Amino acid sequence: QVQLVESGGGLVQAGGSLRLSCAASGRTFSTYAMGWFRQAPGKERGFVAGVSWRRDSTYYADSVKGRFTISTDNAKNTVYLQMNSLKPEDTAVYYCAARRFGSTLLSSLNAYDYWGQGTQVTVSS
Numbered sequence: 001q002v003q004l005v006e007s008g009g010g011l012v013q014a015g016g017s018l019r020l021s022c023a024a025s026g027r028t029f030s031t032y033a034m035g036w037f038r039q040a041p042g043k044e045r046g047f048v049a050g051v052s053w054r055r056d057s058t059y060y061a062d063s064v065k066g067r068f069t070i071s072t073d074n075a076k077n078t079v080y081l082q083m084n085s086l087k088p089e090d091t092a093v094y095y096c097a098a099r100r101f102g103s104t105l106l107s108s109l110n111a112y113d114y115w116g117q118g119t120q121v122t123v124s125s
Helices: none
Strands: 004-007 010-013 018-024 032-038 046-049 058-060 068-073 080-083 092-100 119-124
Touching: 004 092, 018 032, 018 092, 018 119, 032 068, 032 080, 046 068, 046 080, 058 068, 080 092
Parallel strands: 010 119
Antiparallel strands: 004 018, 018 080, 032 046, 032 092, 046 058, 068 080, 092 119
């Protein structure tokens, strides 16, 4: 069982930056693939970024490539999402997710076993 707690959301102007964090409980964080998803009002939850459990592959949605970076710190059991050049269309609730030994299909909602409660990101124009 893994518990995930996101933090770092908030209100930022367009063009600004935020860094989201997701802290995982337990001692097996290094065996989990981690993903970030987001859900805007009235829209389905969609993939943002993912990293394989070996930490050797990262994946991004086309809409965030070059602006967002996913990273992990196994010593702190934490995954980060650095978001730069934010746009109003990035406004959403951001969720982190975990999958044991995940390495493929990390853009799929169904690939993940554990989810955090979400953190709100609002980008003003």
